[in-house]
Amino acid sequence: xxxxxxxxxxxxxxxxxxxxxxxxxxxxxxxxxxxxxxxxxxxxxxxxxxxxxxxxxxxxxxxxxxxxxxxxxxxxxxxxxxxxxxxxxxxxxxxxxxxxxxxxxxxxxxxxxxxxxxxxxxxxxxxxxxxxxxxxxxxxxxxxxxxxxxxxxxxxxxxxxxxxxxxxxxxxxxxxxxxxxxxxxxxxxxxxxxxxxxxxxxxxxxxxxxxxxxxxxxxxxxxxxxxxxxx
Ligand code: DC
Numbered sequence: 001x002x003x004x005x006x007x008x009x010x011x012x013x014x015x016x017x018x019x020x021x022x023x024x025x026x027x028x029x030x031x032x033x034x035x036x037x038x039x040x041x042x043x044x045x046x047x048x049x050x051x052x053x054x055x056x057x058x059x060x061x062x063x064x065x066x067x068x069x070x071x072x073x074x075x076x077x078x079x080x081x082x083x084x085x086x087x088x089x090x091x092x093x094x095x096x097x098x099x100x101x102x103x104x105x106x107x108x109x110x111x112x113x114x115x116x117x118x119x120x121x122x123x124x125x126x127x128x129x130x131x132x133x134x135x136x137x138x139x140x141x142x143x144x145x146x147x148x149x150x151x152x153x154x155x156x157x158x159x160x161x162x163x164x165x166x167x168x169x170x171x172x173x174x175x176x177x178x179x180x181x182x183x184x185x186x187x188x189x190x191x192x193x194x195x196x197x198x199x200x201x202x203x204x205x206x207x208x209x210x211x212x213x214x215x216x217x218x219x220x221x222x223x224x225x226x227x228x229x230x231x
Contacts, residue, residue, distance in 0.1 A: 002027075003145035003222045004126040007135035010149035011184050011195060013156035013163075015206045015214060019149060020131040021079050022215050027129070027222060032069070032122055034132035034139070036082050037115045038106040039093035040067050044084060045105065052101045059110030077167070091167075099179060103186035112192055133187055136198035144225050147218055148197035151207045153180055 024031035136146035157177035187195040
């Protein structure tokens with residue numbers, strides 16, 4: 001049986017988005033990166049001068065957010081266009097300020113509830129690859145295939161470093177490594193929907209694997225989920 005709903009979870013820079021994008025393209029499914037939503041709420045709070053520690057104000061922003069995610073309109077390495085109130089914020093939501101504050105924002109129950117509701121609506125339509133931290137555990141527990149993609153924190157920090165350099169930013173790899181450790185800690189210890197593999201997830205460590213190797217493995221599972229126990 002072919003999987004119609006595929007959940008891909010894992011820590012920052014584990015390769016989830018690349019895997020999810022390639023998988024969706026191979027299967028002709030929608031690719032949906034849920035991290036974009038938490039990033040957009042964070043950016044909206046920062047832009048409006050709302051302190052990210054102000055839970056009720058940030059929750060109100062999440063409930064009112066005018067957010068749209070569309071197919072990429074520019075060929076600059078983006079996986080999709082992210083529009084906030086009609087404005088392109090695709091790269092702004094990847095800024096260091098958003099990186100620093102997004103874990104705090106994504107801890108708030110009201111923010112998660114608003115985002116989870118929107119994500120479920122999209123996911124339950126099927127023919128979707130949804131990537132995040134809690135897709136297999138909370139957002140779409142009915143997903144027929146759940147992948148938890150991991151990699152060592154050093155490998156992940158290095159990947160982020162290379163990506164930032166490629167975009168022309170001057171960055172320090174140690175600062176990225178420290179920031180990533182802190183984000184892992186916050187994401188996996190929060191009370192609500194923490195980062196963890198679902199019980200029925202297939203866990204893949206990508207530290208020593210190429211993008212192609214991971215994709216081949218997951219594509220075989222997606223085409224026939226009955227093989228899952230053999231992965
Ligand atoms: O995948 P990302 O780095 O773009 O995610 C940004 C943040 O959003 C991450 O620190 C945790 C949060 N997030 C979440 O809590 N739940 C999700 N399903 C996706 C992301």
